[in-house]
Structure formats: C-alpha cells, structure tokens
Amino acid sequence: MKSSNERLYKMAFSRVYPLYVQKVERKGRNQAELDTVITWLTGYSEEDLKDQIAAEVDLETFFSEAPQLNKNANQITGIICGVRVENIEEPLMQQIRWMDKLVDEIAKGKQMEKILRH
Secondary structure (H helix, E strand, O other): OOOOOHHHHOOEHHHHHHHHHHHHHHOOOOHHHHHHHHHHHHOOOHHHHHHHHHHOOEHHHHHHOOOOOOOOHHHOOOEEOOEEHHHOOOHHHHHHHHHHHHHHHHHOOOOHHHHOOO
C-alpha cells in the first residue's frame, strides 16, 4: 500500500505516544485517561499497549495488530488536521485520525463517557 501517507504510516507509535501524553498532561489530564481511550479504540489491553510501545511498531503495524477496533469508532466525528474524520476514505488514515481526535477530546476537557461514545 504505497501512498502519500506512507511516511506517517511508518512512524513508530512509540514516537507518537509521548507526544499524546504531553498534550493531555499540558491540559490537566493524565496518561491513564489517554491509555483508556487508546485501549477503547484498539482493543489492546494496558499490557499489550505497553508491549506495542516497547516493540517500537509503526502506526500501520499498531493498527493492523489491534485486537478489535471498537464498534463505536465510526461515531468519532469532527475535524482533525483540517479534514473531517468521518469522510476519510483510507481505512488506516481514518484510524490514525480517530486516535488523534480522541486525544484532542481529552485535551479539550471532554468527559470520558462522551469520549468513549457511551
């Protein structure tokens, strides 16, 4: 799957994750909340998430090895990086942007029940 997004897909999740942690902590939230939304989205356990970070897998592998994308992930809507996430046609890009959107929602102080689409 060669695309213009190849560079992003090959970026290590272990490089992106600390940036997410910094973003939510700057806004008074915490890493546990971040881990909760990532595990909600991907189906990874907390331990599996740590293993993926330690293994330095790229984003493509991170999502392809995800045990089960949440059935409510398609309810994640809004704009990220100037693009409506619900209109992204490339599945992997949409999954990455879903994760970005969830992180944004934490940083904006949204309640966890709303972020997790309950």
